[in-house]
Amino acid sequence: MTKTKKAFQLTSGDDLAPGDLCSIKIGESGFGVIKILVIDQHVLHVRKYKNRFSERPYDVTPASLSIGTINDSDGFGVGHLPVSASGFASWMPARICRQDVTDEELQGYRCWLEDQSAVYD
Numbered sequence: 343m344t345k346t347k348k349a350f351q352l353t354s355g356d357d358l359a360p361g362d363l364c365s366i367k368i369g370e371s372g373f374g375v376i377k378i379l380v381i382d383q384h385v386l387h388v389r390k391y392k393n394r395f396s397e398r399p400y401d402v403t404p405a406s407l408s409i410g411t412i413n414d415s416d417g418f419g420v421g422h423l424p425v426s427a428s429g430f431a432s433w434m435p436a437r438i439c440r441q442d443v444t445d446e447e448l449q450g451y452r453c454w455l456e457d458q459s460a461v462y463d
Contacts, residue, residue, distance in 0.1 A: 361440045363407075365398050366433035373398045375407055376423075376435070379443050380451055384427045385461050387451050392419040402438055422450025429463035 358364065362378045373395045380387040392410040393402075394417070410418040 358435065358437060359440070361443050363402065363404065363438045363441060364435035365395070365400070365402075365438055366435050367398075368394070368433075372396045375399065375402060375438070376433075377441070377443075377447070379422065379447055386425050386427065386430045387454070388423050388425055388430070389447055390420045390423050392417045398436060400436070400438060404439075404441060421447070422454060424454055424461045426461050426463050432463075 358378055358381075360378050360380055364376055364378065365373050366376055368374045371394065375391045375393055375395075377389040377391075378386055379389055389409070391407040392414065393407055408419065409421055410416070412418050
């Protein structure tokens with residue numbers, strides 16, 4: 343069901359694909375981690391973890407990443423977030439590693455497919 347053959351190319355020449363864990367710049371507050379779930383045309387569907395870092399991480403233990411809940415005092419992530427290509431590029435992503443995308447991780451994407459409601463910049 344995943345569309346694993348497509349790759350998103352940043353202007354730096356890095357090809358990113360479904361399953362990539364990437365560090366991203368989060369405003370002035372540091373860095374976070376996302377996982378690319380699916381790439382559709384000009385939309386990247388990502389999982390945004392709640393974990394924050396003061397410096398860009400180049401190595402993380404995937405099992406240590408968490409989405410969390412809205413009740414967590416240290417914040418929460420998002421299980422599925424559809425982002426425009428330009429919005430994604432503005433995060434200045436850097437690949438950490440590549441993993442398989444699980445069926446469970448695609449649950450939010452499947453719901454989005456039913457109505458394709460929003461894409462964020």
